[in-house]
Amino acid sequence: MINTPIKTSQRVFEILEAFEDTQRPMALKEFVDVLGYPASSASALLKSLVALGYLDYDRVSRTYMPTMRVASLGNWVHSALFGEGEVLTLMQGLSEACGETITLAVQSDLFVQYVYLIPSRLPIWYSIPIGMTRPIAQSGIGWLMLGLRSDEDIDLIVRRVNFREQLASKRVSLDTLLPEIQKGRRNGFIISQHTLEHGAGSIAMLLPEKRFGRVFAIGVHGPVERLDAKCEDILEQLRSGIAML
Structure with missing residues (x-):
């Protein structure tokens, strides 16, 4: 018997770990390509993290970036x-x-x-x-x-x-x-x-x-x-x- 994580919670941490790997702002398409998420699901999750204050979004470059709220958690x-x-x-x-x-x-x-x-x-x-x-x-x-x-x-x-x-x-x-x-x-x-x-x-x-x-x-x-x-x-x-x- 193996406990599998809830998909949404797993994806939140996969997104944060993707930033750790790249160490730069990332666009929606990168998450879709690298993590294999459907574009609609990735977009909704990224927007939720922005609304919660854990990511910011730059409309000019269309990229997301972790905020200091993420850094301060640990x-x-x-x-x-x-x-x-x-x-x-x-x-x-x-x-x-x-x-x-x-x-x-x-x-x-x-x-x-x-x-x-x-x-x-x-x-x-x-x-x-x-x-x-x-x-x-x-x-x-x-x-x-x-x-x-x-x-x-x-x-x-x-x-x-x-x-x-x-x-x-x-x-x-x-x-x-x-x-x-x-x-x-x-x-x-x-x-x-x-x-x-x-x-x-x-x-x-x-x-x-x-x-x-x-x-x-x-x-x-x-x-x-x-x-x-x-x-x-x-x-x-x-x-x-x-x-x-």
Whole structure:
């Protein structure tokens, strides 16, 4: 069972993300061409966003542009995620030291969501876009977060995850999952390999402080071979950095 977004709400965010991609004013025809919307639907939605104050419209160039109302919506999120900047400083230090992709992830119901990242400075064949979600029982970072729950709660969560998963091959066995979660509880970190895709790995630790009741974790992601070679250094940097938060 998969929850699909309401079409109108999905299109609103696709329009805003299109501006993020182009970083310039856009005409109606561009939204029709790029996003595949019917012209009438795109026009009505753009006019609604203008009426609400989130876009402005230039009649001469016939283009739309986000207003500062859009920019101000997320101003508070940065401080909510990073506090006085300690978390961001830790992520930047990890990036400079190991060169791999560094992520900040949060639990979102049955999913792990990557809410911020610093891209890898080394060759890599896959990407982890900001906003990407993964089922909590299929992610190494998710195993860490599940480790904060009782085994009874984990059983219920796995049942819910499997109920939503249409592909039987991707459903999670509790007997296989619990040893990984218990290992994370004992060690205080998770090393996962080949869960996102073959050859990809991650090393992750939880942040000690919940923000707005949410559990966060920092992950270092890269090819399994590279992470294996510098695993101890990454773990030491994670431990020392998190201890200073």
